[in-house]
Structure formats: C-alpha cells, structure tokens
Amino acid sequence: DAKTTQPPSMDCAEGRAANLPCNHSTISGNEYVYWYRQIHSQGPQYIIHGLKNNETNEMASLIITEDRKSSTLILPHATLRDTAVYYCIVRPYSGGGADGLTFGKGTHLIIQP
C-alpha cells in the first residue's frame, strides 16, 4: 500500500473548519484514500473515502488533488468531540476485503474551546 504522511498534531478552534492534510505521492491508480479517526482508546471510526472525486457525507468532506498525490479532510464546524487522532490510509480495492488496513501515527487534532 502507498505510504502516507500526516502532520503529527494540529489545533483548531471550536466552530471553525478543521483541515487535515495528507500526502500520498506514491498512490497507484487503483488505490482509494480512506480516513478514520480514533477517539482516546475507542475503536477506529470510519469517516469517509474516495478515489479521485471529492466526496462529502454527514461527517466530513474529502478533497483529493487532481494528481491524487495529496488530500485534505475537512470537518466543516469542529466541535470538542472531534478531538481525536485522524488517520489517512491508502489502499487498493481488493475485490473482497481480505487486506488489513495499515495505520500510521495519524494527526492528533485538538479542538480548542
């Protein structure tokens, strides 16, 4: 799987948009970009994923650059409950799901009141 690079930590004011960057310059054409987060020691929570088009759901938006070498996760109105470690993961669709996810260290996002 392609390697990803994320800043180790970020701060964001409550109510503002949190923009979390991820570099994946070695991404292959069949690899998706997934975002998960982990609040304290809870199980990783799926947020969003995309291939090449920008995506939006009830939790966040995912912006993928045209060359697909980087992406940004946007939490439009961050709340204190969004404080967590956010993981950007690149993996191919494996046609059935056998492959495990490779987690990095992620970005520790701290929402400030």
Added chain:
Amino acid sequence: EPEVTQTPSHQVTQMGQEVILRCVPISNHLYFYWYRQILGQKVEFLVSFYNNEISEKSEIFDDQFSVERPDGSNFTLKIRSTKLEDSAMYFCARTTVLAGNTTSTDTQYFGPGTRLTVL
C-alpha cells in the same frame, strides 16, 4: 452502519493462560478482522477471515493466535499462552462487501475493542 459488539470489554489474565476474545457481528457481515493496539502505539492488523477460513494474516499472527467462527455467529480470537507483551486493545472489524462486487468498496467498521491485561 450497524455496530460490532465485542466481549468482554476488559479481560485480565495471568501470563501463560489462554484467553478468548469475542466479536458478535450481524449475520450479513462477510469479512472479519482482528487488530491490536499496544498502549501508545499504532493500530496493527492481525488477521482477516472469510467463509470460515483465514484470508490474510500479518507477521504478528503467529502460532499463539487462532481465529474461528465456531457457531456461525461469534467470531473469536484465541491466544493460547498469553505473554506480558500481549497486553493491548484488540479490535474486531467487519465489512459487508459482497465478494466479487467490483462496484463497491470494502470499508471496514470497527468494534469498541477489548482491553487485554496480562499480569
């Protein structure tokens, strides 16, 4: 997405003892996974399981570990003889993708985890 339930939430055991961790997915889940996270470290993939067989496993998943779905319902991870370094959070995950369906993605959804403490 429906939740995955894990039991117990916390397991304390003595070194050398066997432990069984359980995951209770909903019946239409196809792929199951186990991950672990040692305190302060990354989440690590252990094994994936499909149709009552191991699909993939990592280097961590050695002979001390085994997985099965004995009653067609609970998905279990067994550690035969626990070591101090097995102390970690263990997460079960699942996906509902249909095998061979190339139009869907195999998003994995995680359970809340079992905290294993080996004394």
